Amino acid sequence: MTAMVPAGRFITFEGGEGVGKSTQIRLLGERLRRAGLAVRLTREPGGSPRAERIRDFLMAGRARALGPLAEAMLFSAARIDHVDTVIRPALRAGEWVLCDRFADSTRAYQGVNGGLDPQLLARLEEVTLDGLKPDLTVILDLPPLLGLQRAAARRGDGAPDRFESEDLAFHMRLRDAFLAIARAEPERCVLVDASGDAESVARTIFSALVARLGDAVVAAPAPAAGAAAHG
Numbered sequence: 001m002t003a004m005v006p007a008g009r010f011i012t013f014e015g016g017e018g019v020g021k022s023t024q025i026r027l028l029g030e031r032l033r034r035a036g037l038a039v040r041l042t043r044e045p046g047g048s049p050r051a052e053r054i055r056d057f058l059m060a061g062r063a064r065a066l067g068p069l070a071e072a073m074l075f076s077a078a079r080i081d082h083v084d085t086v087i088r089p090a091l092r093a094g095e096w097v098l099c100d101r102f103a104d105s106t107r108a109y110q111g112v113n114g115g116l117d118p119q120l121l122a123r124l125e126e127v128t129l130d131g132l133k134p135d136l137t138v139i140l141d142l143p144p145l146l147g148l149q150r151a152a153a154r155r156g157d158g159a160p161d162r163f164e165s166e167d168l169a170f171h172m173r174l175r176d177a178f179l180a181i182a183r184a185e186p187e188r189c190v191l192v193d194a195s196g197d198a199e200s201v202a203r204t205i206f207s208a209l210v211a212r213l214g215d216a217v218v219a220a221p222a223p224a225a226g227a228a229a230h231g
């Protein structure tokens, strides 16, 4: 008889450009590993070999000419592979999956991007996720100009990608779209002010996580002596 593995937890990070998602995922991942949990960091679009190929196409802006609906479908196609081949198997194996962007990014970016019927987008999300729902979604909030400045500083001389190059009005609407998601689903989402330094934002996120999923964090097996905090 095989021992029952407790199911993992699925935590997604969302927000506009340069809000600090990658930084915070890394910090939370390190902290959860130190607590003895098996942690998997992943991202969208991408996260599996097939989805990464779709990512390259999307981020180069090559799907833009196909129009907003086709672009939304490509993000969803990448997500189906990522969910099936990475996220669900990891959760079944008891891992804590931390994902940099997920379905809320399609709601916000493709919703703001243009003229799509919200009901159609909602239906697309439903068939794409097939019942999968994050246990917690951290929405990082920052004034768009600040996020774009952070993203530009990170990029250096490189060209802005498909959505960084949209105008400021787009990024203001995007912020409102994420705030609306946080308001509409308070049981799933936690809204975090991302304007502080990385360590203080990380502390806020960890407190929220303990408040929402505390039992699971506390029930984690103690890390083995000398265990690496990464890997």
Ligand SMILES: Nc1ncnc2c1ncn2[C@@H]1O[C@H](COP(=O)(O)OP(=O)(O)O)[C@@H](O)[C@H]1O
Pocket (backbone or CB within 6 Å): 016, 017, 018, 019, 020, 021, 022, 023, 024, 150, 151, 153, 154, 194, 195, 196, 197, 198, 199, 201
């Ligand atoms: N709290 C913070 N304060 C200032 N700079 C930050 C903070 N968090 C991240 N950064 C920096 O801002 C840039 C974007 O952060 P990143 O984590 O890559 O954001 P995202 O994944 O949301 O695009 C990086 O250069 C990062 O080092």
Ligand SMILES: Cc1cn([C@H]2C[C@H](O)[C@@H](COP(=O)(O)OP(=O)(O)O)O2)c(=O)[nH]c1=O
Pocket (backbone or CB within 6 Å): 016, 017, 018, 021, 044, 045, 059, 075, 100, 101, 102, 103, 105, 106, 107, 109, 110, 161, 162, 163, 164
């Ligand atoms: C997952 C997803 C991302 N996106 C956009 C958001 C980002 O501009 C881009 C992902 O690029 P990425 O380099 O991961 O950006 P960031 O560091 O801001 O997370 O794709 C969508 O438009 N729809 C989606 O469903």
